[in-house]
Structure formats: structure tokens, C-alpha cells
Amino acid sequence: MADRLTQLQDAVDQLANQFVASIYYVNKHHDLQTLSATDSVRDTKKENEGAQRDPQDVEPLPAQQFKDGQRELAQDLITKEQQIEFLISVLPGLENSEKDQERMIKQLEEDLKVAEEQRKQALKEKEAVLARLEGVLRNVKRP
Incomplete structure (x- = not known):
């Protein structure tokens, strides 16, 4: 088994990967909505017709499925953060x-x-x- 500092570093790396995956999920599956009257949503599908599909295209999910996905990602982030807090708490010498x-x-x-x-x-x-x-x-x- 790895030492505590290595475990902590691995957990921090995993948390960073989870942050990136969460941002990607939200960016990829958000609903295309305007926030103000002056905003507009471009129709990138018409602009890209005939061209190869860009992997960065937004694929909106149904509202409930999107929220469920966000909730699951948030719970995973919280769980990983709690693991990191535990690893920090058991490091030797913190109380001395x-x-x-x-x-x-x-x-x-x-x-x-x-x-x-x-x-x-x-x-x-x-x-x-x-x-x-x-x-x-x-x-x-x-x-």
C-alpha cells in the first residue's frame, strides 16, 4: 500500500480529473438557452453541414437527465473531497x-x-x- 502522501497526491489528481470531467459534461450537455434578450444561440449545425462533425458540439440532454447527471457529478466531487480531508487528517504530526x-x-x-x-x-x-x-x-x- 502506498504511503499517505502518495495516497493524498493520487486523490488530488483524481479530484482534478473529476473537475475536468464535470466541466466537459456541463459544456457538452447543457441546454442552449438565452440568458437575456440580447443573447442569441447560433445554429452551428447549419454552419457545419457537409463538414465533419466537431466533437465540441453541444448535445443537450433532457432537463431532468441533465440535472441528475450534475447531481451525480457533484456527489462524486464531494465524496472525493471528503476522502482528501480524511487523508489530511491522518497525516502524522498535524497535532504536534x-x-x-x-x-x-x-x-x-x-x-x-x-x-x-x-x-x-x-x-x-x-x-x-x-x-x-x-x-x-x-x-x-x-x-
């Missing part, structure tokens, strides 16, 4: 100041030194026990 983190690192370094000394002592004991065992085995005589 820099000095607290430095203190914890120093404490961990001291714990590591103690553990290393214990390991070295255990190795010495192992060598001593092994030497004693070899001595005992050499002194054993066959009947």
Missing part, C-alpha cells in the same frame, strides 16, 4: 508543533541507542554461551 516533533525524534534516537546496546550485549552473551557449549561438546567422551 515542530519542537514537539524534534523532541520525539531525539527520544526515538535515544531509544534506538539503548536498543543497539542491548543487541550488542545479547550478541556477546550468545558468543559466550556458544563458546561454553563448544567446550562442553569437546569434553564429552564417547563410551
Whole structure:
């Protein structure tokens, strides 16, 4: 499993892709309506007759289907944003100041030194026990 920062970066990338897909959906499937009396809607189909179809043409969807699509896209965006918030909340160190983190690192370094000394002592004991065992085995005589 990837580390938390990689997961966060992947989630942010996915959110950006979802934004682009949402904008494309709205641009592609909106209803051609005028917003004021001075606006007009061009009939691009008549202008492009005989020419190859432009992939950017608007294909209006029925109003309810368009709204349902927008609602689904919005829910997906919200879900992804919540995932990002969760990933941010579980990042280590957010509740600790820099000095607290430095203190914890120093404490961990001291714990590591103690553990290393214990390991070295255990190795010495192992060598001593092994030497004693070899001595005992050499002194054993066959009947």
C-alpha cells in the first residue's frame, strides 16, 4: 500500500480529473438557452453541414437527465473531497508543533541507542554461551 502522501497526491489528481470531467459534461450537455434578450444561440449545425462533425458540439440532454447527471457529478466531487480531508487528517504530526516533533525524534534516537546496546550485549552473551557449549561438546567422551 502506498504511503499517505502518495495516497493524498493520487486523490488530488483524481479530484482534478473529476473537475475536468464535470466541466466537459456541463459544456457538452447543457441546454442552449438565452440568458437575456440580447443573447442569441447560433445554429452551428447549419454552419457545419457537409463538414465533419466537431466533437465540441453541444448535445443537450433532457432537463431532468441533465440535472441528475450534475447531481451525480457533484456527489462524486464531494465524496472525493471528503476522502482528501480524511487523508489530511491522518497525516502524522498535524497535532504536534515542530519542537514537539524534534523532541520525539531525539527520544526515538535515544531509544534506538539503548536498543543497539542491548543487541550488542545479547550478541556477546550468545558468543559466550556458544563458546561454553563448544567446550562442553569437546569434553564429552564417547563410551
